[in-house]
Amino acid sequence: MSDQATLKGWTIIPTPQTVQHKAGVSLLPMCGRVNEPRAFGDERQVLATQLADDIHAVTGLEWDITTGDRWPGFITLTTLDDLDARPSGAYTLDIAKDGVTVRGADFEGVRNGVQTLRQLIRQCGAALPRLHIEDQPAFETRGYYLDVTRGRVPTLDWLKTWADKLCLYKYNQLQLYVEHTFRFDGMSETWRGSSPLTPRDILAFDDYCAERGIELVPSVSTFGHLYMALRTHTFRDLGEFPETADEPFGFIDRMRHHTLNIGDDRAFDLSCRLIDDYLQLFRSDRFNICADETFDLGRGRSKPLAGRIGVAAMYADYVTRLCRHLETQGKQPMMWGDIALEHPEILERLPETVTLLNWQYDPQVDDGKIRTVAESGARQIVCPAVWCWNALLPRIDDAWNNITRMARYGTQYQAAGMLVTDWGDLGHVNDPRMAIPGMIIGAQEAWNPGRIPNEADMLSRISRLEYHDASGELLDILARASHAACFQWNHLITWLELDDGQDGVNTGVLQTIQGLLPEDERPDDVVRTLQDGSRAPSLAESRRILLRYLKHHVTLGETADHLLQTSARRISAIAATSGPWTNGDAAAFRVAIEGQRLLNRVGLRLASETGVIGTVQSGEAIQHDDAVNLAEALEIWMEAYAAQWGMTSRDSELHRLQGVVFRVAEHLRSANGARSVL
Known part of the structure; x- marks a missing residue:
């Protein structure tokens, strides 16, 4: 994208692959229409409504929505003629004197083109720059991972607001991290007092995400990170150290001791119960079993089993059983990759259908672990972080360095996608709105990695587009403020x-x-x-x-x-x-x-x-x-x-x-x- 766009006062995030600027400005009519065919699946005309709503918010003008060839619109949404030649999510955008046309390779492509147009409308109002854009994403999967369990459970309204924002920046997948904050039947000891999400919440949110081109993938802890469950009278016997169940609650302890004793057959029954109950609420064919940070595996009740076959074999056998259980139900398993990378022999034993979520949060991360997974032949998604956890102010510099490096390595080793993580360790003191800068950096790097030359340029663009800051200085100020966190x-x-x-x-x-x-x-x-x-x-x-x-x-x-x-x-x-x-x-x-x-x-x-x-x-x-x-x-x-x-x-x-x-x-x-x- 030419720097001319920045000089003219507007920007697009993620930056498109190619932009051809043309002379002149296209003025939106006072009484216009958005024409959206039903053919690509937007039955409720969500995309057309997004455009009409933004036009009204910025200009005060009321626009109509229509469909069919007898109701032409100044803005037309349609599909590309050469669909087979374009990857999923690709689109073109033409803004001309006599109208605006968004063409997509599929529904996601049209959606992506609409988001680009919405960004321009939000910045330019009714006077749009004439241009031609051809664009497509670097990663097919561009996901966001939101912690809703370690202290903060969002309202359904806020989740919808967040999905709208993810849509605007062209994310196409969202996962909610759940340990104890879902209202499973027969587990009230676990979720009581946590304001848990309900089946109705998930059904409503799944529909809302799908209408905006976002796949809501179920994710629930099934092996480690079961601290609250393993402190209950009902499930404490399934933990590696049941004798600690009555110790006082601790934020730090919750992050360290939470692993199932998989030497007990009842542990597998619990894991499958969580999976089977949860997956029925989602339309996605994917399921994330998590299985990360099983620190206590083989150290407590399962120590005799570890002595016989080893911790690596214990872990590999258990997650393989869980993956096979999902496969029998037509689901594609996903799991965090940290334990497999600690014991590389595990990589050779995992099912071919599993996708490893390779999280690396070091701002100076190298390519070692991503290369290891790539050489094993396993499918992986690279997972950087927005760097907000454990603090009131976001560490934007760390987010920039971490996300840009992971995107580069993901591209280099042909990862299937990128999943930007947003954690809330130690009570989730970080306000969800603090993650917006990191989320938008992630959107840029998952779509067009390496295109923005430096952090200062990126933060200036976000300040102008997201926060309507004409100076472009807002996020630089916030990033510098985070350096003043002396006692956190x-x-x-x-x-x-x-x-x-x-x-x-x-x-x-x-x-x-x-x-x-x-x-x-x-x-x-x-x-x-x-x-x-x-x-x-x-x-x-x-x-x-x-x-x-x-x-x-x-x-x-x-x-x-x-x-x-x-x-x-x-x-x-x-x-x-x-x-x-x-x-x-x-x-x-x-x-x-x-x-x-x-x-x-x-x-x-x-x-x-x-x-x-x-x-x-x-x-x-x-x-x-x-x-x-x-x-x-x-x-x-x-x-x-x-x-x-x-x-x-x-x-x-x-x-x-x-x-x-x-x-x-x-x-x-x-x-x-x-x-x-x-």
């Missing part, structure tokens, strides 16, 4: 959960401290302390270890606060000129930035309490007033955060996040003799 949500969770609830140390959490920093940033003396098995450190010592690890970052809080305040002011000013399109996003950004300012202050105070840094002095940039005032500021912030939560999500586990903030507030009030003031 996962640091706070670690600090809290080092307490085992009995005045002792949770040694499992203690072992995770080293993972909070890259190896080249870890203090050597602290590493030795952790490796010294002569004695277990006290809770106070453990928390001091954590804060010594983070000392360099935490002490940047004073400087970081100035950056965060400046970012909030600049984003607010941009939002004020962008119209009502961005009101919700602007509120989410503001709440996240203010929350990070408070987290940074908490980190400074905790480090000061433990003697890791000297007594905190009040500065001009950040006022470290007494602990009581900081506690109150946290509680006031949580009310604003909860209001934003309700804009996108059901209650689900909001109470757990509130509990975290309130526990910290109580600590601040009680520490160092702080007293409540009426």
Whole structure:
């Protein structure tokens, strides 16, 4: 795509393969029509309605929708003449003086062309640039993977909003990550209190996605990540360590210990029950059994079996049985590829029908694991991430680096597609709207990888198109703000959960401290302390270890606060000129930035309490007033955060996040003799 498009003030994401600019502007008529034939399957004229709605939103004009050759429209949707020569999803778009024509290789192609036209209408209104576009996707499968289980269950309305946005950026697949947040019959112990999705929700959402050219693929944990189920009275005996079922809930523990004991025949029955109940609600022929991060496999109840045949064989045999079970029902199995890549011999034993979802989230990821799967002959989809988990602000730089590299390797090794993942570890504190920049980067790279030369150009394009920011600066400001996260949500969770609830140390959490920093940033003396098995450190010592690890970052809080305040002011000013399109996003950004300012202050105070840094002095940039005032500021912030939560999500586990903030507030009030003031 020519840079002329950017100079003219509009952009298209993903960038088309070829754009021919022509002289002049095509003015949409005041009373126009969109003509859409029924032949390619859009029975409810969703695509024509999208166009008419956008025209009305931008111009105020009311357009009609029609079908058939006796009702010509200024905008015509149709199929290409040389269908066999075009891949699925390909389209052409012609904007001429006397009309606009979208031609697609199939329904998906027409849909994709309509989304390009919608983007132009949103930016140019009734005066469209004359041009000819020929376009097709690099990856046949362009999917998004949304976590709806680790704390945040979206409302059905928000899921539909998200599907609309995925459609606009030409995604054609969506998976919802489910562990315990679906209302399975006979499993109320597992889903109670989680605001679970229901069969009716899935049926309605499946229809909604299909009408927009998005395949909703069922995905449910069937092997690992069954933490909530394995804590119930009904299913605890099926876990590797049933004796831990009554231990207090822990965000970190939920991510580490959750594996079925597959040496028990009842485990396979449970896995099949989850599969069979869930798949009936979807029209898709695919099913993702997950089967990732089975950390405890062969370490607990199944240890004797592991001793006889080995963990790799145990894993391969179990997932193969699950895949065969799906095959008998005409379904194509999918699964995460991490365990198979840890034990490459597993790759040789997997069914040929399985698609490996090869997730690699390192921003500097290399091609090693993608090459390994390609050389094995297995079908794979590459899976980068939007990099929002465990934090209030999105790490957009990491998302850009991770997604662009994975797209390049996926193309190089002929992957079947790309699946952009959006996780919510540790309570899903990240607002779903924070994932929009990463989602759009993923859309670009899955369609036309490597076409945008650098991150700054990409963020400027997204700012203008998605956020209606004429300056193109919004996302650069947000990305820079994320660099000011000195004490983050996962640091706070670690600090809290080092307490085992009995005045002792949770040694499992203690072992995770080293993972909070890259190896080249870890203090050597602290590493030795952790490796010294002569004695277990006290809770106070453990928390001091954590804060010594983070000392360099935490002490940047004073400087970081100035950056965060400046970012909030600049984003607010941009939002004020962008119209009502961005009101919700602007509120989410503001709440996240203010929350990070408070987290940074908490980190400074905790480090000061433990003697890791000297007594905190009040500065001009950040006022470290007494602990009581900081506690109150946290509680006031949580009310604003909860209001934003309700804009996108059901209650689900909001109470757990509130509990975290309130526990910290109580600590601040009680520490160092702080007293409540009426």
